[in-house]
Amino acid sequence: MWIKVGAGLSAVIAVLFFSACTCTMRRRTNLRTEEIANIREEQSLDLAGRATVGDDYSDKDIKGEVTSQDLPLIRLDVINEATKQFSDENKLGQGGFGPVYRGTLEDGKEVAVKRLSRTSGQGQREFLNEVLLIARLQHRNLVRLLRCCLEKNEKLLIYEYMPNKSLDVFLFGSRNGVLLDWQRRLSIINGIARGLLYLHEDSRLRIIHRDLKASNILLDYEMNPKISDFGMARIFDGNQSEANTNRIVGTYGYMAPEYAMAGLFSVKSDVFSFGVLLLEIISGKKNVGFHLSEEGESLLTFAWKLWSDGQGLELMDSMLEKSSAATEVLRCIHIGLLCVQEDPADRPTMSSVLHMLASDTIALPIPKQPAFSIGRFVAMEGQSSNQKVCSGNELTISVLSPR
Template sequence: MNSPIKLSNTILLYLLTLCIITKAQNLNNPNYLHHFCDDTTTSTTTYKDNLNTLLSSLASNATSNSIGFFNASAGLEPDDVYGLFFCRGDLSTDVCQNCVANATKDIVQRRCPTQKVAFIWYDECFLRYSNKIMFSTMERDPNYTLWNPENVAVHADFNRELLNTIFTAVNRAANMPAGAKKFRATKANYTTEHYLYVLVQCTPDLSSGDCEQCLLAAYSGLEICCNEKRGGRILFPSCIVNFETYINYNETYVESAALAPSPVPQGDKGSSKKTWIIIGATLSTIVGVLLLSSFAYTMWRRKKREEIRNSQVIQLLDMEGRTIEDDCSNEIMYGEVKSQDSFLIQLDIVLKATNQYSNENKLGQGGFGPVYKGVMEDGKEIAVKRLSRTSGQGLREFMNEVNLIARLQHRNLVKLLGCCLEKNEKLLVYEYMPNKSLDVFLFDSAMRVQLDWQRRLSIINGIARGLLYLHEDSRLRIIHRDLKASNILLDYEMNPKISDFGMARIFGGNHSEANTNRIVGTYGYMAPEYAMEGLSSVKSDVFSFGVLMLEIISGKRNGGFHLSEEGKSLLNFTWKLWSEGKGLELMDSLLEKSSVATEVLKCIHIGLLCVQEDPVDRPTMSSVVVMLAGDNFKIPIPTKPAFSVGRIVAEETTSSNQRVSSVNKVTLSNVLPR
């Protein structure tokens, strides 16, 4: 019979072997999450050598680093490189070192072999490098979001407890002393039987304020994508926030990191009773003070939490720079809206300016929501877009507008004065355009007389310059994706201003085309490659501009044109007249006295170039502006225009003759060539 000692030794040996195997498996397999490579590439040997030196330094310092963080640099300008890593605060040095060692190889061998700037996230660590200094700087871009697709059963209790737990964790992590891990992992009951688990962490080189701002911005992003979900995680370069309904951290390590209580000193038996009386009295006092302090702190925290939740700045942090192609997509990008305090407008100011959203001030109604005219205290007129609370599409458009138009400035773009996000309101405040939009004049027989040829030509030139700015001259490169007459606003002097950037999309400096699964825009203005294949580019905007040019010249809509006496589409009708040498017959009869025939023909010619079927054949907006401005520029011969994307819409009218003229999502099977 085996002795108890031998049996115990056998069990211990088994457990030790199991721990070693488990540890080895964990060390060999860090859990990859996401990576990002910048567009900038390098072919210089010096930079690559410096990068290898840097990565070697990071890997070697992961073994001797007690806080799981290290930054370093290598080389001299212009081939200098900077990098850092930080490991999850609840993991051992061995796990950290193994993750960093894997990251230094994975990022250059598989993920970003030629890029100067790269980021890689694992469940256990994060590593990045760049040709620019990033130390002690809070950054939220690029980032990555993950969430559990399952919903929690008890929404109200879960959301309330999640908010409490995260805010407590953020406060404690952000206020860790200098040189310590800015990390907090904790759990809380959201029902009597169920726990939620929260993990937050910043890079230790951030200030307390920057750490708190980063974590709050991350949580704000999780509120949008992961509301009522069983888990969510957002990864920033400077911080991470993660919540789950299962243990998402090393609970043993976190608990062992806490300070152990001091042992009670052993006195002689004669004084033990007196000692316990003193201890009891002292504890009673301490408990009383703690209860009062806890109550005061709870009340303060509740007030602070409410302030933060209602804070316009925190809500705006979530929306800055985001291209909203899908709800909480992995393309979340945070921007640089300057001077947020001045950009944000208080709700009471808007309410007073619009007379509490009175019907007398209402200018119109769109898919986004109603639009109101307002007058500020200084007499400045404004237009206020109010997001409908039931509009999911409107929320995406709202975010896009805040992200894009706030950072664009051009005389032919409508100016966004600010926004308001108080008390569940989402408002966009623009400069007021007294003459409304171009379609109001262009497609109304009584109003159209105010648009003589010189005014129409001026409008065409203004739109072209505004579009050129979006495509080539702004610090962002923007595809508008919904250029049409109703999105061209007119100021007091009838100068055109491109508006409505809710569907716009940023494209990279080296990329002029993007693919999307979500087709947005307006029938009659959409380029065929976009409507049929989801390929949006600057050339799809050029197509829309060409359609708009022909509408301005003719005074007729492209959408529903085949129902008119001329039949077909406006594009094919124009091509027929042009091919027969009768281009001037396209011109609005109201322009006969004010027009210059050569200018009209040149504009028709350019319009036909813009609506050619192959995007490669269409001119860029810089070429369009040059052709419009000069008479000595040799204009290419156009080919037959693309089919009309708008025709099928009118064919599917209801029995009550209600036509659909604009949609936000297009069913591709409903778009047929002529």
């Protein structure tokens, strides 16, 4: 009798022990799988982040990343034919990345081809960053990366072609501004805001562009804006809200003060750049090189003074007098001034900006005076600033040495 009971208890204990071991092994396996997935995701995010802060990457690194993104490849001979062997007549411009060419594929489709300069280490990082980021982004207000070519030491990115070039050509050209009436400019403002909102909040990655400006806004056949050039962009993961870098990249006049002076960037630094761009669209004037006084007053401080004195409409481009509505122009100036406030905490998010643009009944807070001089500082002895100015469909970069 006791022998049978003992045998039964032993069997039950054995079953329970086996079950416990099985559960433990499954939990460990699941945890290990989850850990591997997290590590891979962190490595992907880290690689994308490091691509903008000065690390070098071999051809093997780049080819591996392009393959991992499942980006369609295109043969070099097809691109050679499309660009007429990269002829000067098809060259759209020159950037820190390298030259950009117009091409026509066999089916008649027009494309823009970015060709990595073989002597540009900076372009190598930008190339990898664009592959990692923009290949995974889809939005009507972001330029689309179509294909990639990696043959015979050539590294080429193939984009949709933007026939109307970039926004700065229309805003700051001697006669082109007349082609942008108020409704068209308002549409462009809203399109840029929607593209930024997608990058900051609606895409599966939280992305800080870091080089938003008029020359990086391309215009399609219908003058719809598309944000381009993601070589300087950075990914934020999880609940990360800001980061710091020793490598300041961007463009004079568009950089938020906390970024230009201390290397601190966040979604609010993009909002600042958007505010500068908004005031440029309204005024038809560049913030860079804008001087109306011996003190070197910027477009931002000039706009704030006019608005504070109740003379905001004096900022408006004279070409808009017949097509604009005064209340809409003044509201947009107000929103632009909110975006360029010195303290990042005072600036709205892009979702708030879109709400303010969409409704004339939302009460707007009073903006504080913007920083006196934006994006300008003197490098310390032994340091230098390097500004590369490009045009059209190219990337424009100013690499600054922080003090």
